[in-house]
Amino acid sequence: MVTTLDKVDVVTVGVGWTGGIIAAEAVKAGLTVMGLERGRKRGTPDYQHVHDELKYAVRYELMQDTSKETITFRNKKEEKALPMRQQGSFLLGENLGGAGTHWNGQTWRFLPYDFEIKSMTEERYGKEKLQEDDGYTFEDWGITYEELEPYFNAFEKTAGISGEENPLGGFRSESYPTPPMLKSRSLRMFEEAASNLDLHPIMMPSANLSQEYENPDGETINACQYCAFCERFACEYDAKSTPEITVIQTAQKNDNFTLRTQANVVEIITDEDDDSKVSGVKFVDTLTGEEFIQPAEIVALTSYMFNNYKLLAVSDIGEQYDPETGKGTLGRNYCYQVFGGATGFFDEQFNTFMGAGALGMALDDYNGDNFDHEDLDFLHGGNISITQTGARPILSNPVPSGTPAWGEEFKEESIKNFTRVLSVSGQGATSPHKENYLSMDTEYTDVYGVPLVCLTYNFTDQDRARQKYLAERSAEILEEMGASQVDPAPEITDYNIVPYQSTHNTGGTTMGADPETSVVNNYLQHWDRDNLFVVGAGNFQHNSGYNPTATVGALAYRCADGIIKYAEDGGRLEEE
16 A cells, blocks of 8 residues: 655655755745655764774775665676676765765866867867767756856855865855865875976865864854764764755754655656656655655655666656667766876875875866867866875775785785875766666666666776876876886776776766757756756766766755746746
């Protein structure tokens, strides 16, 4: 038996950064909101003993249980897709706050070039540079940086981001809410070396705050203690901006918001009387197995990008992308990232035990179109940085190239270099390609019997060239820093889903100005269902050389504006 609940104005599917932002803004506008979260509730009191590398960083205590929900993977459509049985290449969050709980806090704004990559590339280099005949599917996003800038500003104020002006980034209407973090010795070495090479290093914008801060909603975020337990960990001190201590907390202070945890949504329900709308969602109580219908005037998909895609696909909303014909948009333009860095081994020792997820210096001289691509065989680039996140004993084990993988020499080199190594990372964009996409698996299902998402993905020739270029630039910086040995990252071949790379998955529910090449418009309103909104990194038409969270947050504020406008006037939202 399915129980139908009381209707609300807005239901969000997932309560992390995007669901929290939309809930907080909607209740402030007087709308009633039901937040459905399939995980359990957690908060700061649960993280008072979080300094356990084995539990959190190795055994993934905060991550999604792949025995209940996972994806299948193949490099190309001719292969058989198999389930990802354990977390690997990316670490998907679970429970209240989602991946926003365990993120590092690197909070970059995408470049103006990112949002108009197709038109800007064609204008500067000509249409042939887009390599469409080779299967590349670059698209503009249907919104400009200038239009999105106020929403970037809103997210940074909510999160209290610590940072400084980027001479190679987009314009800012206001400075960062808090000053940059402290510079460690390794960061100062990077800064001096990069400056010597006529590059433009800046302190990384960070959600690990440099000082205590009260945001516009009255939520307090504490100052970072540089404890070195950020990545894969929750913050025990409320010093890392997360959804739980900002937007979710703001929403919960309003009587118009209801949070329901352990509620796994399995279907979006189409309105029986109007096929241009949806009427709510169906969910399963993960404790009791009971099924419920949550009616709503507006449905917002605010879960991780794989699940946003999955709910649209299983609910038969939109046309599935077909790589053979190029028709359809749902699942199109899946992208990831490449990492072209280098490791430097030094004669001197460094204290790298303290740190924070976003304690770093970075430069954008090789990001976006900030450098000439005329004679290069790839578009875009990447952000090059050095971070001091904390050298922990299990996963920090650097040895020079040529060292045996075990034995006496391996042990000696491990001990020697534990305090003598610094890494410079080139976080690279990836190019959208017609062969990289999401679909629904025809064999495997989740614990509720719903088909799994199938990921078909491989690095492209552009990705491989870009990764090699960034590795070479990173090595140059380490040489200038005085490393006695520099090992550039090896060139990449095929994408491997096993080793960790980044939780920066994008695409599949892309945004744009044309329903022929996108799933949602620039308010993140679905082209086929007026009262359905889809927000997250799935909206990206390609991936950038940055961490995605700030851009996801900006899009969530843009989407919240759209939801409020729709609640007032209804119909198709048009750009103002």
